[in-house]
Amino acid sequence: MNEQPTELKIFFDQPKTFNLQNTKSLMGLTGLYFIFSANTKIQYPFKKSRLLYIGMSEKRTNSMGSRLSGHFEGKSKNLGLFNYRKIDQLYFTYINFAMLRKFWNYRVEDLESYFILDFVEKYGVYPICNNKSGLDIMNKHLKANFEIDWKNFE
Amino acid sequence: MTKIKNLEINGLRGVKEKLNLNLNKKSILIYGDNGTGKSSLTDSFEWFYNNHIAHLSTEEISGRGRDALRNIFISDDEDGYVNLNFDDKDLDAKKSIDGSKKIYISNTTDYFKEYIVDSTSENLILRYRDLVEFIIATKTEKLNKLQEIIGFSEVAKIRTILKRNFGRIKRTIKSSDYEGRKSARQETILENLGRNAYSDEQLFDGVNDLIKPLKLKIVVKSRKDINEVIKEISSKEDSKLSDEINFYVRVKEVVSELKEISNTINTEYSNFYTAFQNLQKEPEKIKSLQLLALLKEGKSVLSKDVVEHDYCPLCLQEKSKVQLIQELNARIDELEQLAEEKNSIDEQAKVLKEVIQFKVNSLEVILKDKSLEDKKFDKLKEKLTSFKTLLNSIITELGKEITEKIKEPQKVNLQEKELKELLESLASQIKKLKESKASNIKFTIHTKLLQTANAYKEYLSLNKEESVLRKQQVTFELLYDDFIRKQEESLNIFLSMFSKEINDYYTTMNPKEKVEDIRLIPLTKKEELVGITIDYKFFDVRKVPPEAYLSESHINCLGLSFFLASVKAFNKRNKFFVLDDVISSFDRSHRYRFAQLLTEKFGGYQTIVLTHEKEFFELVSSEVKSKGWLLRNFKWSQDSGTGIEKGIVDIKERILKKLEDRNTDGLGNDIRVYTEKVMKKVAFELEAKVAYRDNTVNEKRMAPELLDAVQSKLKASKELKETANIPKIKGMPMFVGNTTSHDNDFQASIEDLDAIWEDVKKMIRSFYCKECGKFISTKLYDPVKKKIRCGCENLIYDWKQ
Numbered sequence: 001m002n003e004q005p006t007e008l009k010i011f012f013d014q015p016k017t018f019n020l021q022n023t024k025s026l027m028g029l030t031g032l033y034f035i036f037s038a039n040t041k042i043q044y045p046f047k048k049s050r051l052l053y054i055g056m057s058e059k060r061t062n063s064m065g066s067r068l069s070g071h072f073e074g075k076s077k078n079l080g081l082f083n084y085r086k087i088d089q090l091y092f093t094y095i096n097f098a099m100l101r102k103f104w105n106y107r108v109e110d111l112e113s114y115f116i117l118d119f120v121e122k123y124g125v126y127p128i129c130n131n132k133s134g135l136d137i138m139n140k141h142l143k144a145n146f147e148i149d150w151k152n153f154e
Numbered sequence: 155m156t157k158i159k160n161l162e163i164n165g166l167r168g169v170k171e172k173l174n175l176n177l178n179k180k181s182i183l184i185y186g187d188n189g190t191g192k193s194s195l196t197d198s199f200e201w202f203y204n205n206h207i208a209h210l211s212t213e214e215i216s217g218r219g220r221d222a223l224r225n226i227f228i229s230d231d232e233d234g235y236v237n238l239n240f241d242d243k244d245l246d247a248k249k250s251i252d253g254s255k256k257i258y259i260s261n262t263t264d265y266f267k268e269y270i271v272d273s274t275s276e277n278l279i280l281r282y283r284d285l286v287e288f289i290i291a292t293k294t295e296k297l298n299k300l301q302e303i304i305g306f307s308e309v310a311k312i313r314t315i316l317k318r319n320f321g322r323i324k325r326t327i328k329s330s331d332y333e334g335r336k337s338a339r340q341e342t343i344l345e346n347l348g349r350n351a352y353s354d355e356q357l358f359d360g361v362n363d364l365i366k367p368l369k370l371k372i373v374v375k376s377r378k379d380i381n382e383v384i385k386e387i388s389s390k391e392d393s394k395l396s397d398e399i400n401f402y403v404r405v406k407e408v409v410s411e412l413k414e415i416s417n418t419i420n421t422e423y424s425n426f427y428t429a430f431q432n433l434q435k436e437p438e439k440i441k442s443l444q445l446l447a448l449l450k451e452g453k454s455v456l457s458k459d460v461v462e463h464d465y466c467p468l469c470l471q472e473k474s475k476v477q478l479i480q481e482l483n484a485r486i487d488e489l490e491q492l493a494e495e496k497n498s499i500d501e502q503a504k505v506l507k508e509v510i511q512f513k514v515n516s517l518e519v520i521l522k523d524k525s526l527e528d529k530k531f532d533k534l535k536e537k538l539t540s541f542k543t544l545l546n547s548i549i550t551e552l553g554k555e556i557t558e559k560i561k562e563p564q565k566v567n568l569q570e571k572e573l574k575e576l577l578e579s580l581a582s583q584i585k586k587l588k589e590s591k592a593s594n595i596k597f598t599i600h601t602k603l604l605q606t607a608n609a610y611k612e613y614l615s616l617n618k619e620e621s622v623l624r625k626q627q628v629t630f631e632l633l634y635d636d637f638i639r640k641q642e643e644s645l646n647i648f649l650s651m652f653s654k655e656i657n658d659y660y661t662t663m664n665p666k667e668k669v670e671d672i673r674l675i676p677l678t679k680k681e682e683l684v685g686i687t688i689d690y691k692f693f694d695v696r697k698v699p700p701e702a703y704l705s706e707s708h709i710n711c712l713g714l715s716f717f718l719a720s721v722k723a724f725n726k727r728n729k730f731f732v733l734d735d736v737i738s739s740f741d742r743s744h745r746y747r748f749a750q751l752l753t754e755k756f757g758g759y760q761t762i763v764l765t766h767e768k769e770f771f772e773l774v775s776s777e778v779k780s781k782g783w784l785l786r787n788f789k790w791s792q793d794s795g796t797g798i799e800k801g802i803v804d805i806k807e808r809i810l811k812k813l814e815d816r817n818t819d820g821l822g823n824d825i826r827v828y829t830e831k832v833m834k835k836v837a838f839e840l841e842a843k844v845a846y847r848d849n850t851v852n853e854k855r856m857a858p859e860l861l862d863a864v865q866s867k868l869k870a871s872k873e874l875k876e877t878a879n880i881p882k883i884k885g886m887p888m889f890v891g892n893t894t895s896h897d898n899d900f901q902a903s904i905e906d907l908d909a910i911w912e913d914v915k916k917m918i919r920s921f922y923c924k925e926c927g928k929f930i931s932t933k934l935y936d937p938v939k940k941k942i943r944c945g946c947e948n949l950i951y952d953w954k955q
Contacts, residue, residue: 007348008344008348008349009348009349009350009360010349010350011349011350011351011352011353011356012352013352014352014353021628021631025333025620025624026333028418029333060417060418096333096336096337096340098333098334098337098338098341098414099337099338099340099341099344099350100341100344101341102341102345103344103345
């Protein structure tokens with residue numbers, strides 16, 4: 001890793017309405033995406049949050065755009081996202097991996113793990129639609145100093 | 155809707171002297187041998203409405219056919235003109251062409267101009283050569299033609315514009331690589347500010363944290379405040395170093411963007427290379443692509459009737475023109491599919507070229523920077539130039555013709571490793587320069603702030619630019635999708651109704667022939683409307699296309715049905731249309747049904763039918779005359795050009811005219827034909843028995859046979875037998891003969907013929923009452939008085955049943 005401050009604050013980009021049209025701008029991009037509701041706050045063990053899902057794309061051919069459109073059209077078979085969309089307006093935001101590559105010497109998959117782990121630490125459990133509850137991705141060995149702006153979803 | 159009252163043509167095409175047709179809104183059947191100038195009338199109509207004559211608008215005839223419009227025998231100071239009087243007097247107009255080919259129109263009102271504009275898109279004229287044009291056209295041509303006549307051409311143009319704009323914006327967004335460039339700016343902000351920043355609030359918080367060690371009195375609340383801080387903490391002695399760092403940062407951003415997209419460029423070039431190679435595997439086909447323009451031109455030449463007879467204009471071999479056009483269409487279709495494949499590869503190359511060109515431009519901006527003039531940057535300059543050269547060489551490969559050889563992907567591969575190494579070297583330089591003043595907090599903060607402010611400004615600008623383009627893209631996409639949907643809906647409704655009409659007309663002309671349910675079907679490809687085809691049930695099995703299974707006569711019927719359906723569907727201003735020799739390939743039964751179709755289904759229209767088929771003319775004359783049509787005959791003479799042969803249409807008038815003119819030419823034959831015609835009616839009314847004949851032969855019964863049959867029937871009335879005196883008529887020379895001599899005239903003096911005519915008239919008058927216009931008839935037999943009579947009892951005879 002190159003020169004970097006002791007801690008990096010990670011903010012999220014402006015929310016985009018979760019629809020097919022908006023997913024097109026993320027075609028061909030790798031990184032992390034975050035799906036959240038407009039109003040529904042989920043009571044996580046430690047705090048409430050509107051964040052429902054953290055997703056990842058590691059390949060341009062299966063980009064954030066195609067992953068998001070898969071969720072929208074129900075192809076990903078994520079029932080939670082499908083049903084939350086029925087009761088509330090959903091939004092999404094994303095982090096282009098290109099922006100963090102210099103500060104993250106691991107894979108995108110590891111970055112996703114890092115973000116999920118951080119969320120678990122702050123909120124007590126995985127985002128509700130990530131469909132996981134165990135400790136299988138609790139990788140505590142990755143060194144990073146990101147302070148993630150989870151407040152964005154509160 | 156408009157009908158024609160009078161038509162006058164002078165000095166146009168074959169018409170030398172004034173040709174006047176007093177139509178008085180009536181339909182007309184015009185007979186004229188080939189070369190009598192029927193088409194002069196059609197051409198004059200076409201010129202009046204379209205200002206050009208399509209079949210004369212060839213390269214050989216300049217001025218959109220105008221040079222061939224004037225009759226060549228009229229003097230230069232005489233105008234050629236067509237003068238049309240309509241039932242709407244305000245539309246009356248005379249269109250003239252003078253010796254210098256200048257055109258004048260007498261009616262200059264906006265009302266008339268509007269009428270002409272509306273009429274241009276209407277179906278007013280159908281010529282034989284255009285009959286099958288639609289039926290054998292390619293699917294794309296069918297679509298274009300239909301779009302043209304239903305006013306969809308403009309709609310199609312808008313659709314194309316929408317698609318083009320949508321495609322252009324999509325390409326611009328792709329080649330601009332907004333996401334990559336925005337990420338590079340956010341990376342710079344993250345590196346310098348310790349956070350990324352998508353909003354002013356996030357930026358200001360970060361800036362205030364950054365400048366805290368300087369203990370300035372300013373709290374940054376706006377972008378203007380940031381500039382104030384930069385100004386306050388900058389020092390002249392550090393500016394050179396600061397500029398150098400900034401230069402490296404800018405280079406780093408450009409290289410970073412290039413690295414981000416290098417994989418895409420390599421992959422897409424590789425895909426292009428594969429597709430290109432595949433297409434090159436069929437060199438013969440590729441070569442034949444160059445023939446496409448020639449084939450299209452050949453088809454255009456044949457369609458415009460530049461070649462009049464059935465032969466190939468290139469090899470001069472005899473060949474049916476329709477068949478030749480069909481074969482050309484098949485080859486054009488095949489080559490167009492290949493051209494489409496090639497277009498798809500070209501499009502792929504075009505998009506990639508734009509992406510690469512954008513990166514070349516960014517490199518050029520950096521390469522023109524004055525900082526690079528310093529020799530210490532020579533290596534960097536060389537590296538950047540090598541990337542630019544490589545990118546330009548990919549652009550060259552992408553622009554190559556399909557017949558050329560292109561470089562393999564590995565030979566123009568953009569090495570990600572090299573880009574990465576350059577980036578690391580640049581980062582190391584920046585770090586080194588910063589560290590040289592690391593102890594100077596003010597300088598460090600100044601550098602970070604300056605880079606952050608620049609990156610954020612650029613980020614906002616890119617975001618705004620992208621947002622505008624994305625909104626445009628969405629708008630065009632929505633418009634386009636909606637457009638396609640609406641267009642398809644409307645077209646399907648229209649095609650279904652239109653097909654019904656075509657089917658109706660076709661089956662009226664061809665009843666019980668096992669061709670049913672004719673439909674026009676839209677063809678789509680990748681959700682795009684690409685053409686229209688015609689299908690139909692043939693012995694209950696769906697077939698397509700018509701030319702594969704139908705005879706020429708049936709294809710012509712289909713073409714005619716299409717035209718007539720178009721007349722009904724689209725002609726909104728004009729209630730008339732011209733059919734020029736359209737029945738040439740029809741057999742007898744089709745011809746008769748065609749006449750019935752016109753009189754029954756188009757009774758409200760003024761129909762102008764021109765034919766060179768005498769048999770057709772005679773076959774349908776009585777049918778159309780009974781429906782109020784006019785009948786005329788065209789003749790051509792060297793002195794007058796095209797004209798109307800007066801009196802010939804009505805045989806009786808013709809006989810009288812010849813007697814008056816003391817003209818024996820064909821007079822005997824005319825008297826015989828007239829007598830046969832009348833005796834048929836007499837035989838029918840008196841139920842005179844003749845031998846059974848087949849339908850077609852029945853029409854050709856000869857006078858002697860009819861006279862015998864009637865004579866035999868007159869046994870019932872001594873009185874009538876004596877008055878009619880049929881044996882006298884039977885003894886006349888023109889009634890002694892057989893079918894083979896039917897058309898042969900006999901030689902007789904005018905005096906003989908005059909006397910014969912008087913006897914014939916006397917005989918006819920014994921059967922036909924001039925007062926009530928009816929023949930004596932067994933239907934009017936009075937069983938009490940035992941008499942037979944005409945309608946008004948002016949003629950009454952004893953009659954023994």
